[in-house]
Amino acid sequence: MKKGLIVAGLVIGLACSSANVVSAEENNSDMHKLQTISEIGTMSNTGHYEDALVKCDQALKKYPKEPELYYWSATIKSKLGDEKSAIKDYDKAIELSPKNGAAYVMRGI
Secondary structure, rough: OOOHHHHHHHHHHHHHHHHHHHHHHHHHHHHHHHHHHHHHHHHHOOOOOOHHHHHHHHHHHHHOOOHHHHHHHHHHHHHOOOOOHHHHHHHHHHHHHHOHHHHHHHOOO
């Protein structure tokens, strides 16, 4: 009987600890994503458009469903004069986050 309780306790403990590991990995991924978006925004806002676009394209490969990355990609492309690609990226940002008012405004501009 004691062995059964010990085994059950170990199983529950392992399940809880592995859930914490997954949660920690997700938090690290979210922090990395936010940091990357911030860096792209800073690069764009300081006129480093080409470098920002390269970083944005790399980030989109890792986070293909992140609307902020499409927003920044579109904004950068617009500043570089590639309006058609910018509109496509704004459309994708809006598709992924329909309440993103900034993407609607910038697409309209």
